[in-house]
Amino acid sequence: MIHDNRINRRLHKGISPQGEYVLYWMQGAQRITDNHALAYAIALANQLEVPLVVSFVVIPRFPGGNTRHYQFMLEGIKCLKPMLEQMGIGFSLKVGDPVKIISEMSEKAKAVVMDFAYGVFERELREALVQKLDCDTYEVETNVVVPVNVAYNREAYAAYAIRPSIMKQIHTYLTPVHHQPLEKSLGKISESIAFGSLPLDEIRAFLDDYCPDLERLPKSEVFIGGEQEAMRHLDVFLADGIYKYDQAQSDPAVSGTSRLSPYLHFGQLSPVTILNKLFNRGIKADAFVEQLVVRRELAFNYVYYAGERIKALKDFLPAWAYETLDHHRNDKRDFLYPLEVLEKGLTHDPYWNAAQMEMMKTGHMHNTMRMYWGKKVIEWSRTPEEAFERLCTLNDKYQLDGRDPNGYAGIAWCFGKHDRPWQERAIFGKIRYMNAAGLERKYDIKSYVSHVEALLREVT
Numbered sequence: 179m180i181h182d183n184r185i186n187r188r189l190h191k192g193i194s195p196q197g198e199y200v201l202y203w204m205q206g207a208q209r210i211t212d213n214h215a216l217a218y219a220i221a222l223a224n225q226l227e228v229p230l231v232v233s234f235v236v237i238p239r240f241p242g243g244n245t246r247h248y249q250f251m252l253e254g255i256k257c258l259k260p261m262l263e264q265m266g267i268g269f270s271l272k273v274g275d276p277v278k279i280i281s282e283m284s285e286k287a288k289a290v291v292m293d294f295a296y297g298v299f300e301r302e303l304r305e306a307l308v309q310k311l312d313c314d315t316y317e318v319e320t321n322v323v324v325p326v327n328v329a330y331n332r333e334a335y336a337a338y339a340i341r342p343s344i345m346k347q348i349h350t351y352l353t354p355v356h357h358q359p360l361e362k363s364l365g366k367i368s369e370s371i372a373f374g375s376l377p378l379d380e381i382r383a384f385l386d387d388y389c390p391d392l393e394r395l396p397k398s399e400v401f402i403g404g405e406q407e408a409m410r411h412l413d414v415f416l417a418d419g420i421y422k423y424d425q426a427q428s429d430p431a432v433s434g435t436s437r438l439s440p441y442l443h444f445g446q447l448s449p450v451t452i453l454n455k456l457f458n459r460g461i462k463a464d465a466f467v468e469q470l471v472v473r474r475e476l477a478f479n480y481v482y483y484a485g486e487r488i489k490a491l492k493d494f495l496p497a498w499a500y501e502t503l504d505h506h507r508n509d510k511r512d513f514l515y516p517l518e519v520l521e522k523g524l525t526h527d528p529y530w531n532a533a534q535m536e537m538m539k540t541g542h543m544h545n546t547m548r549m550y551w552g553k554k555v556i557e558w559s560r561t562p563e564e565a566f567e568r569l570c571t572l573n574d575k576y577q578l579d580g581r582d583p584n585g586y587a588g589i590a591w592c593f594g595k596h597d598r599p600w601q602e603r604a605i606f607g608k609i610r611y612m613n614a615a616g617l618e619r620k621y622d623i624k625s626y627v628s629h630v631e632a633l634l635r636e637v638t
């Protein structure tokens with residue numbers, strides 16, 4: 179059963195009588211397990227007695243995307259194709275403008291289903307597509323536990339505002355998705371004949387051929403994309419890490435977090451799957467649920483309701499935070515680093531450099547180090563605006579989970595978003611401050627640096 183609150187009928191034009199299939203445009207939910215949009219599309223296809231076609235459109239230059247991200251994403255798509263075909267579902271992979279491609283494919287569709295999006299760019303794609311469609315169209319929200327509009331009906335000031343509503347409703351939205359068997363299978367019709375689908379045998383060659391303008395970046399040597407890999411990571415974490423999470427999560431010297439964020443970002447894993455596995459094993463993990471559901475869905479709330487405002491400090495910060503940063507904008511900075519120095523991890527600070535190198539090489543960084551990393555860039559940039567831009571650039575470029583609501587909320591947090599005023603000091607004003615002494619006091623931070631150095635030796 180898919181909760182009605184997940185389903186939004188975007189277009190009520192009726193079922194196209196000449197339609198031959200239901201079309202599901204998969205974009206943000208790149209998985210089969212607990213994909214409510216896929217389940218809805220299968221049910222609709224069965225109800226209309228037609229086959230189902232899933233279409234994935236690779237946008238040749240997705241904003242902020244580079245070959246590291248595309249490699250990870252396509253590793254997932256490559257695994258998805260045979261799994262869908264085994265379910266009798268047609269799969270089409272194309273490169274180009276999804277609005278054009280999906281609207282063309284919809285000419286033979288009885289109805290269209292798409293997954294729900296939060297960011298401005300993705301929402302604009304859906305708006306533009308809906309303008310071009312001529313059949314019933316549904317948008318299904320599947321990448322969060324509690325649908326964003328249900329969790330809170332406006333931008334939340336901080337986690338405390340959204341937590342009670344989310345925690346009260348969490349179990350209502352944890353029903354696992356059982357995909358009905360597809361009654362009208364597409365059979366053995368080759369998707370390349372039927373839909374002009376592109377082959378994806380070798381990902382690098384695919385990117386060279388179809389996405390030549392994409393920025394080139396080495397792939398992560400640590401993370402492999404795809405739903406099966408996501409499940410493997412999850413099972414490893416649930417076998418051991420989850421039991422230590424409460425104590426270990428903040429310590430960068432211990433690998434105490436799940437490292438599931440790249441899989442969540444690409445929708446290769448659903449938070450519903452994670453929570454059900456957790457709860458079915460009777461694991462009580464309040465601290466983990468706080469991060470995975472409350473903090474993550476606070477970030478989705480922020481990006482969804484703030485829209486274009488997430489791009490400028492003045493527009494998204496609470497007044498106290500912007501005023502205090504503005505008041506201190508001319509304070510003397512002891513270190514001012516050019517972006518290239520930051521990017522190469524060549525500052526005077528070994529902890530910061532280690533964090534930067536961890537991100538550059540692996541595509542991931544520990545949460546405590548992300549906080550420290552962000553705070554220091556504020557200290558080492560000429561203005562808060564410059565710091566914000568640099569953080570977005572570096573985060574989106576190197577993190578596999580970059581370009582995500584969590585990334586925009588995490589960076590905004592460094593400037594006071596979703597936080598409270600602290601004791602006033604230079605440069606930061608009343609924004610929370612972090613320093614190396616704090617890392618040294620709380621953690622075996624030198625062992626974090628050694629760990630990163632060892633990692634770098636392994637992957638280079």
Ligand SMILES: Cc1cc2nc3c(=O)[nH]c(=O)nc-3n(C[C@H](O)[C@H](O)[C@H](O)COP(=O)(O)OP(=O)(O)OC[C@H]3O[C@@H](n4cnc5c(N)ncnc54)[C@H](O)[C@@H]3O)c2cc1C
Binds near residue numbers: 439546552582592
């Ligand atoms: C400056 C800065 C930049 C960040 N950039 C990103 C980003 O680009 N993408 C991204 O997914 N997260 C980002 N975060 C949030 C957080 O650091 C990561 O989600 C987390 O480190 C991912 O590692 P994990 O999967 O091992 O987390 P775990 O601790 O295992 O948590 C499980 C899941 O909960 C969610 N989560 C954990 N911590 C947070 C948090 N603080 N806020 C919101 N959700 C959270 C994530 O989805 C995560 O995968 C950023 C935080 C900061 C301070």
